[in-house]
Amino acid sequence: MRILVIGGGGREHALVWKIGGSPLLRSRADLMCVPGNAGIEDHASCLPAPARGLTDVAALADLAVKERIDLTVVGPEAPLMSGLVDELTRRGLAVFGASRAAARLEGSKVFAKEFMQRHGIPTAPFEVFSSCRDTLDWLGSTERSFPIVVKADGLAAGKGVVVAPDRASAQEAARAILEEKRFGAAGERIVIEECLTGAEISFFALTDGESATPLASCQDHKRLGDGDTGPNTGGMGALSPSTDLDPDMERRIMERVIQPAIAGMAEEGSPYRGVLYAGLMLTERGPMVLEYNARFGDPEAQVLMPRLESDLVPLLVAASDAGGRMRDIAGRIRWRPEWAACVVLASAGYPGSPETGRMIRGLEMAAKVPQTEVFHAGTRRERDGSLRDRIVTAGGRVLAVTSLGRDLGEALNRAYAGVECLSFEGMQFRRDIGGAALSRLAARPEPLLGHTPREREG
Ligand code: AMP
Ligand code: GLY
Numbered sequence: 001m002r003i004l005v006i007g008g009g010g011r012e013h014a015l016v017w018k019i020g021g022s023p024l025l026r027s028r029a030d031l032m033c034v035p036g037n038a039g040i041e042d043h044a045s046c047l048p049a050p051a052r053g054l055t056d057v058a059a060l061a062d063l064a065v066k067e068r069i070d071l072t073v074v075g076p077e078a079p080l081m082s083g084l085v086d087e088l089t090r091r092g093l094a095v096f097g098a099s100r101a102a103a104r105l106e107g108s109k110v111f112a113k114e115f116m117q118r119h120g121i122p123t124a125p126f127e128v129f130s131s132c133r134d135t136l137d138w139l140g141s142t143e144r145s146f147p148i149v150v151k152a153d154g155l156a157a158g159k160g161v162v163v164a165p166d167r168a169s170a171q172e173a174a175r176a177i178l179e180e181k182r183f184g185a186a187g188e189r190i191v192i193e194e195c196l197t198g199a200e201i202s203f204f205a206l207t208d209g210e211s212a213t214p215l216a217s218c219q220d221h222k223r224l225g226d227g228d229t230g231p232n233t234g235g236m237g238a239l240s241p242s243t244d245l246d247p248d249m250e251r252r253i254m255e256r257v258i259q260p261a262i263a264g265m266a267e268e269g270s271p272y273r274g275v276l277y278a279g280l281m282l283t284e285r286g287p288m289v290l291e292y293n294a295r296f297g298d299p300e301a302q303v304l305m306p307r308l309e310s311d312l313v314p315l316l317v318a319a320s321d322a323g324g325r326m327r328d329i330a331g332r333i334r335w336r337p338e339w340a341a342c343v344v345l346a347s348a349g350y351p352g353s354p355e356t357g358r359m360i361r362g363l364e365m366a367a368k369v370p371q372t373e374v375f376h377a378g379t380r381r382e383r384d385g386s387l388r389d390r391i392v393t394a395g396g397r398v399l400a401v402t403s404l405g406r407d408l409g410e411a412l413n414r415a416y417a418g419v420e421c422l423s424f425e426g427m428q429f430r431r432d433i434g435g436a437a438l439s440r441l442a443a444r445p446e447p448l449l450g451h452t453p454r455e456r457e458g
Pocket of ligand 2: 220234235293296297298299300
Protein backbone atom coordinates (compact mmCIF):
# COMPACT_ATOMS: atom_id res chain seq x y z
CA MET A 1 0.00 0.00 0.00
CA ARG A 2 1.24 3.53 -0.81
CA ILE A 3 0.38 6.36 1.57
CA LEU A 4 0.78 10.14 1.25
CA VAL A 5 0.62 12.35 4.35
CA ILE A 6 -0.07 16.07 3.86
CA GLY A 7 1.52 18.46 6.36
CA GLY A 8 4.83 19.13 8.04
CA GLY A 9 4.30 19.69 11.75
CA GLY A 10 4.62 17.67 14.93
CA ARG A 11 1.22 16.07 14.35
CA GLU A 12 2.30 14.85 10.92
CA HIS A 13 5.61 13.53 12.29
CA ALA A 14 3.67 11.47 14.86
CA LEU A 15 1.27 10.20 12.14
CA VAL A 16 4.11 9.34 9.73
CA TRP A 17 6.08 7.63 12.54
CA LYS A 18 3.08 5.44 13.37
CA ILE A 19 2.06 4.75 9.76
CA GLY A 20 5.70 3.89 8.95
CA GLY A 21 5.47 0.96 11.37
CA SER A 22 2.47 -0.58 9.61
CA PRO A 23 2.93 -4.05 8.11
CA LEU A 24 0.71 -2.87 5.23
CA LEU A 25 3.63 -0.84 3.85
CA ARG A 26 6.28 -2.87 2.04
CA SER A 27 9.10 -0.34 2.40
CA ARG A 28 9.90 3.23 3.31
CA ALA A 29 9.43 4.09 -0.36
CA ASP A 30 5.69 3.45 0.10
CA LEU A 31 5.33 6.39 2.48
CA MET A 32 5.50 9.99 1.24
CA CYS A 33 4.95 13.33 2.91
CA VAL A 34 4.38 16.86 1.57
CA PRO A 35 6.23 18.91 2.73
CA GLY A 36 7.41 17.02 5.84
CA ASN A 37 10.28 18.27 7.99
CA ALA A 38 13.75 17.20 9.10
CA GLY A 39 12.34 14.51 11.42
CA ILE A 40 9.76 13.13 8.99
CA GLU A 41 12.60 12.55 6.48
CA ASP A 42 13.71 9.63 8.66
CA HIS A 43 10.51 7.68 7.88
CA ALA A 44 9.18 8.96 4.55
CA SER A 45 10.18 10.49 1.23
CA CYS A 46 9.47 14.19 1.59
CA LEU A 47 8.49 16.34 -1.37
CA PRO A 48 8.23 20.14 -1.36
CA ALA A 49 4.80 21.76 -1.10
CA PRO A 50 3.33 23.17 -4.33
CA ALA A 51 4.49 26.74 -5.02
CA ARG A 52 1.06 28.02 -3.93
CA GLY A 53 1.15 25.97 -0.72
CA LEU A 54 -1.00 23.19 0.73
CA THR A 55 -4.19 24.87 -0.43
CA ASP A 56 -3.27 24.11 -4.06
CA VAL A 57 -5.52 21.06 -4.10
CA ALA A 58 -5.15 20.39 -7.84
CA ALA A 59 -1.35 20.13 -7.56
CA LEU A 60 -1.59 17.82 -4.53
CA ALA A 61 -4.14 15.61 -6.28
CA ASP A 62 -1.89 15.47 -9.40
CA LEU A 63 0.91 14.24 -7.16
CA ALA A 64 -1.29 11.55 -5.57
CA VAL A 65 -2.22 10.31 -9.06
CA LYS A 66 1.36 10.37 -10.33
CA GLU A 67 2.68 8.51 -7.27
CA ARG A 68 -0.11 5.90 -7.42
CA ILE A 69 -1.14 6.70 -3.85
CA ASP A 70 -3.67 4.31 -2.26
CA LEU A 71 -4.54 6.55 0.70
CA THR A 72 -3.90 10.25 1.32
CA VAL A 73 -3.98 11.37 4.95
CA VAL A 74 -4.61 15.09 5.43
CA GLY A 75 -3.07 16.55 8.61
CA PRO A 76 -3.77 20.31 8.80
CA GLU A 77 -7.00 22.27 8.45
CA ALA A 78 -6.07 24.54 5.52
CA PRO A 79 -6.08 21.84 2.79
CA LEU A 80 -9.30 20.38 4.23
CA MET A 81 -11.03 23.73 3.96
CA SER A 82 -9.63 24.25 0.47
CA GLY A 83 -11.37 21.07 -0.66
CA LEU A 84 -8.46 18.63 -1.01
CA VAL A 85 -10.65 15.73 0.11
CA ASP A 86 -13.35 16.67 -2.44
CA GLU A 87 -10.75 16.91 -5.22
CA LEU A 88 -9.20 13.51 -4.44
CA THR A 89 -12.64 11.91 -4.14
CA ARG A 90 -13.63 13.42 -7.50
CA ARG A 91 -10.60 11.68 -9.00
CA GLY A 92 -11.54 8.35 -7.41
CA LEU A 93 -8.72 8.36 -4.83
CA ALA A 94 -9.14 7.27 -1.20
CA VAL A 95 -8.52 9.95 1.39
CA PHE A 96 -8.68 10.32 5.17
CA GLY A 97 -10.08 13.72 6.14
CA ALA A 98 -13.21 15.84 6.16
CA SER A 99 -14.74 17.26 2.98
CA ARG A 100 -14.83 21.02 2.54
CA ALA A 101 -18.47 21.14 3.61
CA ALA A 102 -17.82 18.95 6.67
CA ALA A 103 -14.74 20.95 7.65
CA ARG A 104 -16.99 24.02 8.14
CA LEU A 105 -17.41 22.66 11.68
CA GLU A 106 -13.88 23.98 12.24
CA GLY A 107 -13.68 26.66 9.55
CA SER A 108 -16.62 28.75 10.71
CA LYS A 109 -17.41 29.24 14.37
CA VAL A 110 -20.76 30.79 13.40
CA PHE A 111 -21.64 27.66 11.40
CA ALA A 112 -20.50 25.40 14.27
CA LYS A 113 -22.46 27.28 16.94
CA GLU A 114 -25.66 27.46 14.86
CA PHE A 115 -25.24 23.77 13.96
CA MET A 116 -24.92 22.84 17.64
CA GLN A 117 -28.01 24.90 18.41
CA ARG A 118 -29.99 23.16 15.64
CA HIS A 119 -29.00 19.72 16.96
CA GLY A 120 -29.23 20.33 20.69
CA ILE A 121 -25.50 19.84 21.31
CA PRO A 122 -24.41 21.45 24.59
CA THR A 123 -22.36 24.62 24.06
CA ALA A 124 -22.13 28.05 25.68
CA PRO A 125 -25.07 30.42 24.95
CA PHE A 126 -23.99 32.86 22.22
CA GLU A 127 -24.79 35.76 19.90
CA VAL A 128 -23.49 36.39 16.37
CA PHE A 129 -22.57 39.89 15.11
CA SER A 130 -21.25 41.42 11.91
CA SER A 131 -21.65 45.10 12.79
CA CYS A 132 -19.19 46.62 15.22
CA ARG A 133 -21.74 49.25 16.30
CA ASP A 134 -24.30 46.57 17.23
CA THR A 135 -21.66 44.59 19.11
CA LEU A 136 -20.55 47.57 21.18
CA ASP A 137 -24.18 48.44 22.02
CA TRP A 138 -24.95 44.86 23.01
CA LEU A 139 -21.82 44.64 25.17
CA GLY A 140 -22.73 48.01 26.71
CA SER A 141 -25.99 46.70 28.19
CA THR A 142 -26.12 46.32 31.97
CA GLU A 143 -27.50 42.81 31.43
CA ARG A 144 -24.08 41.49 30.32
CA SER A 145 -21.81 39.74 32.76
CA PHE A 146 -18.05 39.32 32.47
CA PRO A 147 -15.74 37.58 31.71
CA ILE A 148 -17.15 36.92 28.25
CA VAL A 149 -15.59 35.23 25.20
CA VAL A 150 -15.16 36.96 21.80
CA LYS A 151 -14.32 34.78 18.77
CA ALA A 152 -13.53 35.60 15.14
CA ASP A 153 -15.67 33.43 12.85
CA GLY A 154 -12.94 31.98 10.62
CA LEU A 155 -9.49 30.47 10.96
CA ALA A 156 -7.12 32.79 12.78
CA ALA A 157 -4.19 30.49 13.64
CA GLY A 158 -5.43 30.05 17.21
CA LYS A 159 -5.35 33.82 17.86
CA GLY A 160 -8.97 34.64 17.13
CA VAL A 161 -10.33 33.88 20.61
CA VAL A 162 -10.24 36.41 23.47
CA VAL A 163 -11.45 35.58 26.95
CA ALA A 164 -12.30 39.17 27.96
CA PRO A 165 -12.24 39.81 31.71
CA ASP A 166 -14.36 43.00 31.48
CA ARG A 167 -16.54 45.14 29.19
CA ALA A 168 -13.69 47.34 27.95
CA SER A 169 -11.53 44.43 26.82
CA ALA A 170 -14.51 42.69 25.16
CA GLN A 171 -15.27 45.89 23.23
CA GLU A 172 -11.61 46.24 22.29
CA ALA A 173 -11.54 42.65 21.00
CA ALA A 174 -14.70 43.23 18.95
CA ARG A 175 -13.23 46.41 17.45
CA ALA A 176 -9.95 44.68 16.58
CA ILE A 177 -11.81 41.95 14.69
CA LEU A 178 -14.75 43.78 13.09
CA GLU A 179 -13.37 47.30 12.58
CA GLU A 180 -9.58 46.98 12.30
CA LYS A 181 -10.02 43.65 10.44
CA ARG A 182 -7.12 42.09 12.33
CA PHE A 183 -7.95 38.65 10.87
CA GLY A 184 -9.13 39.86 7.48
CA ALA A 185 -12.05 37.91 6.04
CA ALA A 186 -11.91 35.47 8.99
CA GLY A 187 -13.26 38.34 11.07
CA GLU A 188 -16.28 39.43 9.01
CA ARG A 189 -18.44 38.03 11.80
CA ILE A 190 -17.88 37.30 15.46
CA VAL A 191 -19.37 35.01 18.06
CA ILE A 192 -19.73 36.28 21.60
CA GLU A 193 -20.39 33.58 24.15
CA GLU A 194 -20.66 32.87 27.84
CA CYS A 195 -17.38 32.09 29.56
CA LEU A 196 -17.39 28.49 30.83
CA THR A 197 -15.37 27.12 33.70
CA GLY A 198 -14.19 23.60 34.36
CA ALA A 199 -11.55 21.18 33.13
CA GLU A 200 -10.70 21.45 29.44
CA ILE A 201 -10.09 18.25 27.47
CA SER A 202 -9.52 17.29 23.83
CA PHE A 203 -11.77 14.48 22.63
CA PHE A 204 -11.17 12.59 19.36
CA ALA A 205 -13.41 10.17 17.51
CA LEU A 206 -12.87 8.39 14.21
CA THR A 207 -15.94 8.20 12.00
CA ASP A 208 -16.99 6.91 8.59
CA GLY A 209 -19.91 9.33 8.52
CA GLU A 210 -22.31 6.97 10.31
CA SER A 211 -20.69 5.25 13.24
CA ALA A 212 -17.94 6.64 15.43
CA THR A 213 -15.41 5.30 17.87
CA PRO A 214 -13.56 7.34 20.49
CA LEU A 215 -9.78 7.42 20.69
CA ALA A 216 -7.86 7.46 23.99
CA SER A 217 -8.46 10.57 26.08
CA CYS A 218 -5.96 13.39 26.22
CA GLN A 219 -5.30 16.86 27.50
CA ASP A 220 -3.55 19.84 25.94
CA HIS A 221 -1.83 22.79 27.65
CA LYS A 222 -2.88 25.81 25.61
CA ARG A 223 -1.29 28.74 27.39
CA LEU A 224 2.31 29.70 26.74
CA GLY A 225 3.41 30.10 30.35
CA ASP A 226 3.66 27.98 33.48
CA GLY A 227 0.54 27.95 35.64
CA ASP A 228 -1.66 28.49 32.53
CA THR A 229 -0.56 32.10 32.09
CA GLY A 230 0.26 34.14 28.99
CA PRO A 231 -1.27 33.99 25.52
CA ASN A 232 -3.08 31.02 23.97
CA THR A 233 -0.92 28.89 21.67
CA GLY A 234 -1.49 25.89 19.44
CA GLY A 235 -0.53 23.78 22.46
CA MET A 236 2.61 23.60 24.60
CA GLY A 237 2.31 20.03 25.88
CA ALA A 238 -0.08 17.13 26.21
CA LEU A 239 -0.93 14.07 28.28
CA SER A 240 -2.78 10.87 27.64
CA PRO A 241 -4.93 9.61 29.24
CA SER A 242 -6.69 12.66 30.63
CA THR A 243 -7.09 12.65 34.40
CA ASP A 244 -10.53 14.25 33.99
CA LEU A 245 -12.27 11.61 31.93
CA ASP A 246 -13.80 8.38 33.17
CA PRO A 247 -15.73 5.79 31.15
CA ASP A 248 -19.07 7.31 32.18
CA MET A 249 -18.07 10.79 30.98
CA GLU A 250 -16.70 9.29 27.76
CA ARG A 251 -20.10 7.69 27.13
CA ARG A 252 -21.89 10.98 27.77
CA ILE A 253 -19.59 12.81 25.36
CA MET A 254 -20.15 10.21 22.65
CA GLU A 255 -23.94 10.43 23.16
CA ARG A 256 -24.30 14.20 23.46
CA VAL A 257 -21.43 15.66 21.46
CA ILE A 258 -20.01 13.22 18.90
CA GLN A 259 -22.96 11.12 17.70
CA PRO A 260 -25.37 14.06 17.31
CA ALA A 261 -22.72 15.96 15.32
CA ILE A 262 -22.18 13.05 12.94
CA ALA A 263 -25.92 12.40 12.58
CA GLY A 264 -26.55 16.14 12.12
CA MET A 265 -23.91 16.56 9.40
CA ALA A 266 -25.27 13.51 7.55
CA GLU A 267 -28.83 14.82 7.86
CA GLU A 268 -27.78 18.22 6.49
CA GLY A 269 -26.15 16.62 3.46
CA SER A 270 -22.48 17.05 4.50
CA PRO A 271 -21.52 13.66 5.93
CA TYR A 272 -18.54 13.96 8.25
CA ARG A 273 -15.71 11.45 7.77
CA GLY A 274 -12.25 11.27 9.28
CA VAL A 275 -11.42 12.41 12.77
CA LEU A 276 -13.74 14.68 14.71
CA TYR A 277 -12.00 16.64 17.45
CA ALA A 278 -14.14 18.28 20.12
CA GLY A 279 -12.53 20.79 22.46
CA LEU A 280 -14.65 20.43 25.59
CA MET A 281 -15.15 22.13 28.91
CA LEU A 282 -16.33 19.70 31.59
CA THR A 283 -18.63 22.07 33.46
CA GLU A 284 -20.98 21.55 36.40
CA ARG A 285 -23.76 21.43 33.78
CA GLY A 286 -21.97 18.57 31.99
CA PRO A 287 -19.59 18.51 29.01
CA MET A 288 -19.94 21.56 26.72
CA VAL A 289 -18.32 22.11 23.33
CA LEU A 290 -15.83 25.00 23.03
CA GLU A 291 -15.06 24.14 19.42
CA TYR A 292 -15.01 21.37 16.86
CA ASN A 293 -11.92 20.73 14.74
CA ALA A 294 -11.77 18.62 11.61
CA ARG A 295 -8.30 17.11 12.23
CA PHE A 296 -6.07 15.54 14.83
CA GLY A 297 -4.80 17.93 17.50
CA ASP A 298 -1.22 19.07 17.71
CA PRO A 299 0.35 18.13 20.17
CA GLU A 300 -2.45 15.67 21.03
CA ALA A 301 -1.49 13.38 18.12
CA GLN A 302 2.02 13.18 19.58
CA VAL A 303 0.68 11.50 22.76
CA LEU A 304 -2.02 9.42 21.04
CA MET A 305 0.19 7.76 18.41
CA PRO A 306 2.79 6.29 20.82
CA ARG A 307 -0.04 4.88 22.97
CA LEU A 308 -1.84 3.30 20.03
CA GLU A 309 -0.91 -0.37 19.92
CA SER A 310 -3.11 -1.26 16.92
CA ASP A 311 -2.05 -0.58 13.36
CA LEU A 312 -3.22 2.94 12.48
CA VAL A 313 -3.62 2.31 8.75
CA PRO A 314 -6.75 0.07 8.89
CA LEU A 315 -8.35 2.65 11.21
CA LEU A 316 -7.64 5.47 8.74
CA VAL A 317 -8.99 3.36 5.88
CA ALA A 318 -12.15 2.52 7.84
CA ALA A 319 -12.75 6.23 8.46
CA SER A 320 -11.93 7.25 4.88
CA ASP A 321 -14.39 7.73 2.04
CA ALA A 322 -13.45 4.24 0.85
CA GLY A 323 -14.51 2.84 4.20
CA GLY A 324 -17.91 2.53 5.81
CA ARG A 325 -16.44 -0.11 8.08
CA MET A 326 -15.83 1.77 11.31
CA ARG A 327 -18.41 -0.38 13.07
CA ASP A 328 -16.38 -3.55 12.41
CA ILE A 329 -13.15 -2.09 13.72
CA ALA A 330 -14.37 -0.01 16.65
CA GLY A 331 -14.13 -2.60 19.40
CA ARG A 332 -10.71 -3.74 18.28
CA ILE A 333 -8.60 -0.63 18.83
CA ARG A 334 -5.90 -1.48 21.39
CA TRP A 335 -4.09 1.11 23.52
CA ARG A 336 -0.94 0.62 25.57
CA PRO A 337 -1.60 0.88 29.30
CA GLU A 338 1.31 3.32 29.69
CA TRP A 339 0.86 7.07 30.10
CA ALA A 340 2.23 9.45 27.51
CA ALA A 341 3.51 12.96 28.14
CA CYS A 342 4.68 15.51 25.58
CA VAL A 343 6.62 18.75 26.11
CA VAL A 344 6.76 21.24 23.22
CA LEU A 345 9.91 23.31 22.61
CA ALA A 346 9.10 26.60 20.90
CA SER A 347 11.09 29.41 19.29
CA ALA A 348 11.64 32.82 20.83
CA GLY A 349 8.76 35.07 19.79
CA TYR A 350 6.18 32.25 19.57
CA PRO A 351 3.15 32.55 19.34
CA GLY A 352 3.58 36.04 17.83
CA SER A 353 6.50 36.26 15.38
CA PRO A 354 8.86 33.34 15.97
CA GLU A 355 12.58 33.61 15.23
CA THR A 356 13.83 30.83 12.95
CA GLY A 357 17.09 29.49 11.51
CA ARG A 358 18.62 28.64 14.90
CA MET A 359 20.76 25.51 15.11
CA ILE A 360 19.28 22.68 17.20
CA ARG A 361 21.66 20.75 19.46
CA GLY A 362 21.27 17.48 21.34
CA LEU A 363 18.92 15.51 19.05
CA GLU A 364 21.12 12.40 19.13
CA MET A 365 21.41 12.46 22.90
CA ALA A 366 17.65 13.00 23.39
CA ALA A 367 16.94 10.01 21.14
CA LYS A 368 18.71 7.80 23.72
CA VAL A 369 16.27 8.55 26.54
CA PRO A 370 14.21 5.35 27.03
CA GLN A 371 10.65 5.20 25.61
CA THR A 372 11.06 8.67 24.12
CA GLU A 373 10.43 10.10 20.65
CA VAL A 374 11.47 13.58 19.65
CA PHE A 375 8.80 14.58 17.12
CA HIS A 376 9.84 17.42 14.85
CA ALA A 377 7.52 20.34 14.10
CA GLY A 378 9.23 23.44 12.64
CA THR A 379 12.63 21.99 11.65
CA ARG A 380 14.68 22.03 8.48
CA ARG A 381 17.88 20.30 7.36
CA GLU A 382 20.56 22.73 6.28
CA ARG A 383 23.72 21.92 4.33
CA ASP A 384 26.56 23.75 6.06
CA GLY A 385 29.40 22.85 3.68
CA SER A 386 30.85 20.11 5.89
CA LEU A 387 29.97 16.43 5.49
CA ARG A 388 27.26 16.56 8.11
CA ASP A 389 23.99 18.42 7.72
CA ARG A 390 22.68 20.46 10.58
CA ILE A 391 19.09 20.78 11.68
CA VAL A 392 17.75 24.28 12.30
CA THR A 393 14.51 25.75 13.61
CA ALA A 394 11.94 26.64 10.95
CA GLY A 395 8.75 27.56 12.81
CA GLY A 396 7.05 28.57 16.05
CA ARG A 397 6.77 25.15 17.60
CA VAL A 398 10.02 23.27 16.92
CA LEU A 399 10.07 19.92 18.71
CA ALA A 400 7.62 17.82 20.72
CA VAL A 401 9.42 15.50 23.14
CA THR A 402 7.10 12.59 23.92
CA SER A 403 7.68 9.76 26.39
CA LEU A 404 5.79 6.76 27.66
CA GLY A 405 5.93 5.67 31.30
CA ARG A 406 4.25 3.17 33.62
CA ASP A 407 2.66 6.17 35.31
CA LEU A 408 2.36 9.86 34.55
CA GLY A 409 5.37 10.72 36.73
CA GLU A 410 7.64 8.36 34.83
CA ALA A 411 6.42 9.63 31.44
CA LEU A 412 7.04 13.23 32.54
CA ASN A 413 10.48 12.45 33.97
CA ARG A 414 11.52 10.90 30.69
CA ALA A 415 10.11 13.71 28.55
CA TYR A 416 11.89 16.34 30.66
CA ALA A 417 15.10 14.25 30.55
CA GLY A 418 14.80 14.51 26.75
CA VAL A 419 14.21 18.26 27.00
CA GLU A 420 17.41 18.59 29.10
CA CYS A 421 19.43 17.23 26.16
CA LEU A 422 18.05 19.72 23.66
CA SER A 423 18.82 23.37 23.07
CA PHE A 424 18.57 26.18 20.54
CA GLU A 425 18.85 29.93 20.93
CA GLY A 426 15.73 31.42 22.52
CA MET A 427 14.14 28.01 23.25
CA GLN A 428 11.00 28.30 25.38
CA PHE A 429 8.97 25.55 26.99
CA ARG A 430 6.70 24.98 29.95
CA ARG A 431 8.20 23.43 33.05
CA ASP A 432 4.84 22.41 34.50
CA ILE A 433 3.35 20.10 31.87
CA GLY A 434 1.29 17.49 33.73
CA GLY A 435 1.77 19.27 37.06
CA ALA A 436 -1.92 19.89 37.68
CA ALA A 437 -2.78 16.34 36.59
CA LEU A 438 -0.22 14.89 39.03
CA SER A 439 -1.79 16.89 41.87
CA ARG A 440 -5.26 15.69 40.90
CA LEU A 441 -4.07 12.07 40.82
CA ALA A 442 -2.40 12.42 44.21
CA ALA A 443 -5.63 13.80 45.69
CA ARG A 444 -7.81 11.06 44.21
CA PRO A 445 -8.73 8.22 46.55
CA GLU A 446 -9.21 5.71 43.73
CA PRO A 447 -6.58 5.35 41.01
CA LEU A 448 -7.92 6.28 37.56
CA LEU A 449 -7.96 3.59 34.87
CA GLY A 450 -5.77 1.36 37.04
CA HIS A 451 -2.82 3.76 37.06
CA THR A 452 -1.18 4.53 40.36
CA PRO A 453 0.03 8.08 40.77
CA ARG A 454 3.66 8.65 41.57
CA GLU A 455 5.35 11.95 42.29
CA ARG A 456 7.64 13.30 39.62
CA GLU A 457 11.19 12.85 40.80
CA GLY A 458 13.66 15.70 40.98
P1 AMP B 1 -11.30 27.76 20.74
O1 AMP B 1 -10.37 28.06 19.59
O2 AMP B 1 -12.71 28.09 20.48
O3 AMP B 1 -11.09 26.39 21.33
O4 AMP B 1 -10.78 28.70 21.90
C1 AMP B 1 -9.43 28.71 22.33
C2 AMP B 1 -9.37 28.62 23.82
O5 AMP B 1 -10.11 29.67 24.43
C3 AMP B 1 -9.97 27.34 24.36
O6 AMP B 1 -9.04 26.30 24.35
C4 AMP B 1 -10.38 27.75 25.76
O7 AMP B 1 -9.29 27.66 26.65
C5 AMP B 1 -10.76 29.20 25.58
N1 AMP B 1 -12.23 29.29 25.41
C6 AMP B 1 -12.93 29.23 24.23
N2 AMP B 1 -14.24 29.35 24.44
C7 AMP B 1 -14.41 29.49 25.77
C8 AMP B 1 -15.55 29.64 26.63
N3 AMP B 1 -16.80 29.72 26.14
N4 AMP B 1 -15.34 29.73 27.94
C9 AMP B 1 -14.08 29.69 28.45
N5 AMP B 1 -12.97 29.54 27.72
C10 AMP B 1 -13.12 29.44 26.39
N1 GLY C 1 -3.74 21.52 20.33
C1 GLY C 1 -4.90 22.16 19.87
C2 GLY C 1 -5.16 22.04 18.44
O1 GLY C 1 -4.59 21.21 17.76
O2 GLY C 1 -6.01 22.78 17.95
